[in-house]
Amino acid sequence: MSSAIPQHRPNRRPARLALGHLRRRRVVGASLALAAARSAAAQTPWPQRTVRLLVGLPPGGQADLLARGLAPHLATAFGQPFIVENRPGAGGTLAAAAVAQAHDLHALGFVLGGPTTTARALNPALSYDPARDFTPITLITRVPFxxxxxxxxxxxxxxxxxxxxxxxxxxxxxxxxxxxxxxxxxxxxxxxxxxxxxxxxxxxxxxxxxxxxxxxxxxxxxxxxxxxxxxxxxxxxxxxxxTGEARLPTLPGVPTFAEAGLPDTAFFGWTGVVGPAGFPRAMAERVAAVIRAALESDPAARGGLDLAGSEILGTTPAAFAAHQAREAARWNAVVARLGLRVTD
Structure with missing residues (x-):
């Protein structure tokens, strides 16, 4: 009577673990290199060269008009060119990712809510972390839909x-x-x-x-x-x-959600400016101050938004950070409750 001899099957788990460990080391290494480059950039006067204003929508939208209206004021204040670069697609996350990955701090994002609040909740594989990879600078405008x-x-x-x-x-x-x-x-x-x-x-x-x-x-x-x-x-x-809290002067015959029987439903679109993580706090304050002064003094800097129902703001970095935290809490809860997901 013979007995089968169990075949030896090599355990490949250590190899997979080693590969996973290597990948993690590469990610950590890249993050450390990016942090080191930003730290070095933050020690020198800013800006040293052309600054890109990245917009996640095509030309002609609110964020694009604001970026183009404010670019000359920023160039005058800082003595370097500020150019608008449109990178539409993926709900604005393509442009936001370019800002998050700007190692020399010479990129600012004119962003809507999603890319810097809910994007990671919708897509856990996103290449950046909205809560970690940006420096809030200013909330420019808020508008109902x-x-x-x-x-x-x-x-x-x-x-x-x-x-x-x-x-x-x-x-x-x-x-x-x-x-x-x-x-x-x-x-x-x-x-x-x-x-x-x-x-x-x-x-x-x-x-x-x-x-x-x-x-x-x-x-x-x-x-x-x-x-x-x-x-x-x-x-x-x-x-x-x-969707606002009061009727729009430009559309006085259109009721609010509260008037239509849905209280506590108001929500707004908004446009703000962010820099990469590590953007110096003092410089963020200065950029915000230049934008606020331009909005107050030059109608052209507002991109024609005064007659369109937009609320022109120009907040401090701290106020914008608080606003983003509130928006993230509200809409990330919606994403979780409804189980929404978006993949690359």
Missing amino acids: VLTVHPALPARDWAGFVAYVKAHPGAVSYASIGPGTVTHLGMEELKARLGLDMPHVAYRGFPPATLDLVAGRVQAMFNVPSAALPQLQDGRLVAVVQ
Whole structure:
């Protein structure tokens, strides 16, 4: 009677562990090298060369107009060129990643909420950490959204819109300016709250999303007044509700969510400026002060936002950091509650 001799199978786990350890060492090594480069850059006067103003949306949006309006003021104040570089896509995280990885501190980001608040919660594999890899500089502006719909929809108020969507599940698609932005998360929260079936279509900014909304390729979106006002005025779009705490002077006939029966639903879009981690605090204060002075003294620096329902701010770095913390707490809770995920 013979007995089978168990075959020897080599244990490959140590090799995998060694490879994983090597990868971690490489990541740590790269992080230490980046920190060392930033530390050296922070010891020299800033700026030493051209500063890139990175915008995560295409030309023509609020962040882009603000960056272009403020660039000449920054160049005059600091004696170096400030150039605007548009890097649209992935809800603004492509531009934010470029700021996070700027080893010489010569990049500033004109950012919306998602890239520096909720991006990591939506995508754990993101290449940067919103809570660690940026220096808040200033919150420039805050603006409510207007829910705009294609006029082919027989909805002229919020109640009518909800009733139509419920009667036609899956037939009404909505646009956003990217995953993780408030235009996405705000609608997803309302969908879950009210039991709405609305497919999501992400765009790279308000202008292309608005064009497709006017063309009827999507049926609804939370839009900024500056992008939607011309189409609302000539009837190519219809506004049913707005997300602020009070009615907009430019759209006095459009009620707030509170007036439409949904209290505690107000939310805003905003644009702020961040630097890379390690950006000197004194320099952040100075950049914020230059931007605030430009906003107060030169209408051209505001990118034409005064008539578009935007609240012009120009805060200190500390005030902007507090604002970002509040926004992150609110919208990261929504991401967790709804189980939302976005992958690269």
